Amino acid sequence: MAAEVKAQASSSSGQRSFTEVLRTVFGPVGQLILFIVGSALALSLVVVLLALLQIGARPDILTRALTILPQVIIDGLVRGFLFASIALGYTMVYGVLEFINFAHGEIFMVGGVVGAAVSLFLASSGLLAGMPGLLFVILVIAVGMVVSGALAVTVERVAYRPLRGAPRLVPLISAIGVSLVLQDLMRLMMTNTPLGFNARFNTPDFGPPIRLFEMNLGARPVPVILPPKALIFIVASVLMLIALNYLVNATRLGKAIRATAQDMPTASLMGINVNQIVALTFLIGGALGGAAGALFGLNVGTVNPYMGFIPGLKAFTAAVLGGIGNITGAMVGGVVLGFLEAFVASYLSLFTNGAFSGAAYADIAAFSILILILIFRPSGLLGEATTQKV
């Protein structure tokens, strides 16, 4: 009996088994996939229902709706992962400091600008044309991560840490100040270099769009295509999210981050250097934001010093939507918001017969739905189990 208990203890206290690590890492990823498939299916269903409602007056509407559906889903994925990778920076910092780092959108922007600078350098030195696409992608992401990560850590050290004990509004104002400083500093730098205000993000040729399959709807088959840049965005984001989940859920450092987020003074009683952990969360959040910026620039083809504002605001929204402070929640919130936006942008004008142009109303619709969700689930979709500190 005693031996049995002992054996049990040693298995529970011993090294985590491989399957256990897989579960802690892929559990959140599974949850994310669930929400991706779920929101894609739910929104597609809504589209089909809306089309069927109008089919009497406009017989071709279902075909038209279905024709663009796969493209809308891909667009939603790209937007979703964009918001998700920025939202992580907000949520990680909030988790540890209960502070909204409003300069995070600018950290994202800097990643994009740095990527554009790398691409300009490669293009002007003639290296770009012969460069393998994968190498280029890895290079711009790496540079974006390093610069944005370092910038985020610096901003924390200079503008936030001295205000740690101050009333909560004070660091918030400091963050808004940092945001403006970074915008105009980048504008100054860009307009005085060959980059220019609207910097081109040169890329090597990634080849033709990938034809996934063809849909047989009505007269002629419609090809479903996946632009290579969208594929790069999706694959890179998924890899980053998996890596982050591994770091946070399965490593000693990740546990220290979670412990610090849950109770900072007690974490320091464990021998955790909480200042280092705070810097680390800024580093990780900044690096993810920088990578997202580089990927965004690569995808869109141009960057400017003010491009961080709107995605930053939306990513913040995504973080709140998923449950701020909750890492999986930020990813889920980003993906859900991305899908909402993509669907509204593409279908609003179709279903209102052109009365509203979808792209212009996408934000209104997305944020209205967000407000509704928050009224009924104020803690967000996944919610952080915020047991109030005693």
Added chain:
Amino acid sequence: MALLELKNVHTYYGKIHALKGVSITVEKGEIVTLIGSNGAGKSTTLRTISGLLTPRGGEVYFSGQRIDKVPAHEIVKLGIAQAPEGRRIFPRLTVLENLEMGAYLHSTRSQAYHDDLERVFTLFPRLRERTAQKGGTLSGGEQQMLAIGRALMTRPQVLLLDEPSMGLAPVLVEQIFEIVKTINGQGTTVLLVEQNALQALSIANRGYVLQSGAIVLEDSAQALRENETVQKAYLGLE
């Protein structure tokens, strides 16, 4: 040389003068208790020793080394651990992860870590049954056990216990104090802060009485138990 020594320590919360010249010594192997009413400065004293608060005046020595300017996470390294007031378990980490956090400074791959874990599970068999449970879902008594166990995982020479009996059923209080005695018997020096003065004085070697941020009495536990003022003010005896 005393293992732990506070010399004329003054600690503030902003403008509030919480400790007004506290001097305490703890010798190796002792159980020393700090008793006093609410707001007397007992927890402040422990938080000052642990480095969560930095005193504005006075000195704190540990094994002869001055530690009052050392940050909290460095003090743990030196061998001072605290089970803080209100237990402060990490609510969304499991019991095992909470204990791993206690062992943050040590390798969890080493044999010594497993021995530490075994020691904690032997002292608190309840924790062994609950390793996979989230800390926030434990009962008050179990949380207190986890808080003490977590502090032990740091391999302390001195264990600072802040109100371990708070909010616990009398039978559990007995148990916790028994375990504190056991831990002390295994070679860990204990500085115990308690409102439950009777229990604290029954296991301590010596005691200090703290009132409004200053030490008003110090003596052997035996003498304090028999002291008329202590009996009236803290033991509820007439």
